[in-house]
Structure formats: C-alpha cells, structure tokens
Amino acid sequence: MQRIAVLDYGMGNLHSVASALQKVAPADQVILATSPAEAEGADRLLVPGVGAIRDCMAGFTEAGFEPLLRGAIDAGLPVLGICVGMQIMMRRSEENAGVDCLGLFPQPVQFFGNDLKSDGERLKVPHMGWNQVWQRRDHPLWNGIADGSRFYFVHSYYVPAEGNESLAGETEYGVSLAAAVARENVFATQFHPEKSADAGLQLLKNFVAWDGRA
Template sequence: MQKIVILDYGMGNLHSVASALQKVAPNDEIVLATTPEEAHGADRLVVPGVGAIRDCVEGFIRPGFVPLLNESIESGMPILGVCVGMQIMMAHSEENGGIDCLGIFPQPVKFFGKDLYEDGTHLKVPHMGWNQVQQKIDHPLWSGIEDGSRFYFVHSYYVPSENNDAVAGETNYGVKFAAAVARENIFATQFHPEKSADAGLQLLKNFVSWNGSF
C-alpha cells in the first residue's frame, strides 16, 4: 500500500480528486494534508487548485508547502498538478494584476480575454467544457489514452505552448496552450482529470503506478 497525499491549502473541492484516486487505487491510502507533517511518508504528491491565483499562492505558502514541494521534487517523488495547481508552478501570472508564482517552470500564465487578436475581439471566459488534447511527448501518464482524447477544462488563464519545451499536451482555444506540462518527476494538467471520464481516470491510474521518470 502506498500513501498518496493531496495538498489541502483551502482552494477547491479536493474530495472529487480524492474520490477519483480512491477509485483507481482502492488499496492505497489517500490523505488530504493541511500541513507538511500530515504529508510525512508520502509516496506521491498531488497539487490541486481552483480559484484566484493570489489566494492559491498565499494559501500554499502559509502552511509551509513550498519547502515540502521542493523537497519532493528533489527526491524524485511522482508529483501531479491539477488546474491552478499547474499554474502556481509557473513563474508569473497575469491574474490579480500580476502575481509571482512558485517558479518551478519558467513560463508565464496569461489571460484568454485580451491581446489575442489585433481587431480587439476577445475570447469568452472562462474556457469551459470538453476539448481535445494533442499529446506532444511520449509520457507514461499518456499510456492507454488515445491521442486527441477529450478532457474537461474550466479556466480563464493559460500557459502558452509557444517556446515552451515542457509541453506534454496541447489544446487550442483561440490560441494554442499547454494542456499539460512535464519535467522529470512532475506532470501537471490544466484540465481536470477527475472530471474527465475514462480518459481522466486512466491518467490518474497511470499516475499512481508511475515511477517518476520518462
């Protein structure tokens, strides 16, 4: 039995993530950790997130999750980021007037609703619904998932895929953006695998058996 820790820093409904993980890993221990101490002994880590980026970053820093995440990265522990849990790993977000994020990845987080078209038209936000994801790399978390499968998205901000060598999956909503990023033992998705039916459950199943390398 392994211990799968979901970091609970007050942002989003974590129970749907926990429920989906329990479904694909019924013999594993699923823990919602509100402190680094509760995450002790984790075999793999999940960083979820829903809401405003400022609140997410502050909520993540306050309990001491930044050192825990850094130590987990250094140790090679498999790590999964979901939605804003992916965005807080970036360098900077345009949300809330501009917020510095954790800087694990050097890319920015940009707003869908401006500066995409020269004629001044804007995309409707949030981007919500099922969209195809094109797999850009051969990664263990894509195992058993057909290229072009649909996943469920709800977001107004995005990580550009242009000049981004961390892109593991790409989607188009007026502009191509990173649906997933990967580096060493980190895999993070803009979409919600726990809400993405069979393809999402397969990705979570792959995560619970992933050794953290590719």
C-alpha cells in the first residue's frame, strides 16, 4: 500500500480529487494533508488549487508546503499539479496585478483578456467546459488515453503553448494554451482530471502507477 498526499492549503473542495484517487487506487491510502507533518512519508504528492493566485500562493507558503514540495521533487517522488496547482508551479502570474509563483517551470501565466475571439466570435472568460487535448510528447500519464480526448476546464488565466519546452498537452481557446506541462517527476494539468470522466480517471490511475520517470 502506498500513501498519496493531497495538499490541502485551504483553496478549493478537495474531496472530489480525493474520491477520484480512491476510486482508481482502492488499495492505497489517500491523505488530505493540511501540514507537511501530515504528508510525511507520502509516496507521491498531488497539488490541487481553485481560486485567485495570490490567495493560493499565500495559503501554500503559509502552510509550509513549499519546502515539502521542493524536497519531494528533489527526492524523485511523483508530483501532480491540477488547475491553479499547475499555475503556482510557473514563474509568475499576471493575476492580482502580478504574483511571483514557485518557478518550477519558467513560463508565465497570462490573462485570456476581455476580447478573446475565435472565428470572429467573442469567447466567454472564464474558459469553462470540455475541450480536446492534443498530446505533445510521449509520457506515462497519457497511457491508455487517446490523443484528442476531451477534458474539463475552468480558468481565466493560462500558460502559453507557443515556445513552451515543458509542453505535454495543448488545447485551443482563442489562443493555444498548455493543457499539461511536464519535467522530470512533475506533471501538471490545467484541466481537472477528477471532473473529466473516463479519460481523467485514467490519467489519475496512471499517476498512481507512475514511477516518476518520463
């Protein structure tokens, strides 16, 4: 049995993530960790997040999760980020007049804008709903998931796909954006796998089985 720690820093309802993990890994222990001590000994970490980036960064650092996360990455433990949990791993976000993030990836997080269009039609922001995701590199977390599968998104800020060397999955919503990024033992998604039906559950199942090597 392995221990999977979902980091709870006060941003978002984490029970759907924990329930989805328990569904794909019924023999494993899923922990909602509110402190580094509660995550001690975990075999893999999941970093979720819903809300404004300033509050998320404040909650994450005040909970003491930054050294925990960096230590886990250095130790080679598999790490999965979801939604704002992906965005806090970037260099900096435009949200809240500009917020420095963890810098695990060098890319910025940008606002879609108030005049986002596709084929001449104005698009709603936030981007909310199902979109196809195109796999841009082979990765164990894509195992068993067809290229172009649809995943569920809810966000107003995005990581650009263009020139992104960490790009693992791409989608289009007025612009080309990173649906997923990867480096070494870290994989992160802008979409919510726990809300993405069979494809999302397969990704979580792949994460549970992943040894942290791409």
